[in-house]
Amino acid sequence: MLLISCPWCGARDETEFSCGGEAHIARPADPNALSDAEWADYLFMRKNTRGPYLERWVHTAGCRRWFNVARDTVTNEITAVYKMGAKPPRARAKASRRKR
Amino acid sequence: MADPFQWQSPLAHLGLAARSNREGDPGDAGVHLSERPARTQVNLRGDSADDAFNEAVTMVLGVGLPARPNTTAAGEGVTVLWLGPDEWLVVAAPDVDRLAALETALAGHGAAVTEVSESRAVIGLTGANAREVLMKGCALDLHPRAFRAGRCAQTLLARAGVILHQTGNEPAYDIYVARSFADYLWTWLEDAAGEYGVRVTGADT
Structure with a gap:
C-alpha cells in the first residue's frame, strides 16, 4: 500500500487514487497530420521504465484533482509530488532519462 | 431551490423515526446515529x-x-x-x-x-465512541490533533465515497454519502458500532 501525498489533501491511502500512466506526454498539435503509426505511438506506447518514473495520478475519492508523481517502479518509493503544469523536479527527470 | 416537501429519504424504509421513539434513551450507548433532516x-x-x-x-x-x-x-x-x-x-x-x-x-x-x-443523504454520528467506529472503515487520521471540528474530508468509509465533516469535538460527525450508498453505509455503521451500543436518535437532532 502506497501513502501518496495529494498536493491539496495531504497524505492519503493509495486506494483513494487512480493512476493515469506516464506523465508529460504532449498531445500532438495537429493530429490530422500524423500517420497511423505516429498516432498509435502517441496513444499507446509508454516507456515502462524500470526505476524512476514520472506518472500522473488523480485523487479519485478525494478532491478529484490530477497531479504528477515521481515514483521508482522498483522500490515503489515516491520521491516527488508536483502539480499539473509544473516542471518535474530536475534531478528526478535526469535520472529518469538516464535509466531509459 | 430544493422543495423540502418533495424530499424522499433514502433511509425511509428503515423506519428510523419509529425506532428512535421506541428505543427510548439507554444512556450508556457509546454511539448515536441519526439521519439528518433534508438540507x-x-x-x-x-x-x-x-x-x-x-x-x-x-x-x-x-x-x-x-x-x-x-x-x-x-x-x-x-x-x-x-x-x-x-x-x-x-x-x-x-x-x-x-x-x-x-x-x-x-x-x-x-x-x-x-x-x-437530493444526491446525498446525511448521516449524523455522535457519541463517545463515534471516532472508533469511523476508524474501522476509514484510513484517515482522525485523531483530534489532525482532524477536529470544522474540518472536512472526502474519503472512503467502508469503501464508499463520503464527505466527512466533523461538526463538534464531542466528537460529532456529519457523513454525506451518495443516496444509493445510504442504506449500505447505515447498516455498516450500525454493525460497526454494535459493540459500543447504538442508539438511533431522531432526525431533528
Missing part, C-alpha cells in the same frame, strides 16, 4: 483567485469560501465545505432561500452553481 446542497465551482468571484459569494452567503484544503466555513445558517481548489459544497437548511441568489450573483464570473441536494 439544501449546492455544488459551487469557480476561480478562488478571482476577487470579484469571492466577493460575490461572500455577499450572498454571508461567509467567505474556505481557501485551505479540507476546511469548512460556517456563516449564519450556511456551511461551506472545501471540496477542491476550485470547488465547494454549500449546505443550508431548506428554508434558507438566499442560495437561489447565488446563480444570478455569479453570472459572468465563469462559475458553476449546481443544486445537488
Whole structure:
C-alpha cells in the first residue's frame, strides 16, 4: 500500500487514487497530420521504465484533482509530488532519462 | 431551490423515526446515529483567485469560501465545505432561500452553481465512541490533533465515497454519502458500532 501525498489533501491511502500512466506526454498539435503509426505511438506506447518514473495520478475519492508523481517502479518509493503544469523536479527527470 | 416537501429519504424504509421513539434513551450507548433532516446542497465551482468571484459569494452567503484544503466555513445558517481548489459544497437548511441568489450573483464570473441536494443523504454520528467506529472503515487520521471540528474530508468509509465533516469535538460527525450508498453505509455503521451500543436518535437532532 502506497501513502501518496495529494498536493491539496495531504497524505492519503493509495486506494483513494487512480493512476493515469506516464506523465508529460504532449498531445500532438495537429493530429490530422500524423500517420497511423505516429498516432498509435502517441496513444499507446509508454516507456515502462524500470526505476524512476514520472506518472500522473488523480485523487479519485478525494478532491478529484490530477497531479504528477515521481515514483521508482522498483522500490515503489515516491520521491516527488508536483502539480499539473509544473516542471518535474530536475534531478528526478535526469535520472529518469538516464535509466531509459 | 430544493422543495423540502418533495424530499424522499433514502433511509425511509428503515423506519428510523419509529425506532428512535421506541428505543427510548439507554444512556450508556457509546454511539448515536441519526439521519439528518433534508438540507439544501449546492455544488459551487469557480476561480478562488478571482476577487470579484469571492466577493460575490461572500455577499450572498454571508461567509467567505474556505481557501485551505479540507476546511469548512460556517456563516449564519450556511456551511461551506472545501471540496477542491476550485470547488465547494454549500449546505443550508431548506428554508434558507438566499442560495437561489447565488446563480444570478455569479453570472459572468465563469462559475458553476449546481443544486445537488437530493444526491446525498446525511448521516449524523455522535457519541463517545463515534471516532472508533469511523476508524474501522476509514484510513484517515482522525485523531483530534489532525482532524477536529470544522474540518472536512472526502474519503472512503467502508469503501464508499463520503464527505466527512466533523461538526463538534464531542466528537460529532456529519457523513454525506451518495443516496444509493445510504442504506449500505447505515447498516455498516450500525454493525460497526454494535459493540459500543447504538442508539438511533431522531432526525431533528
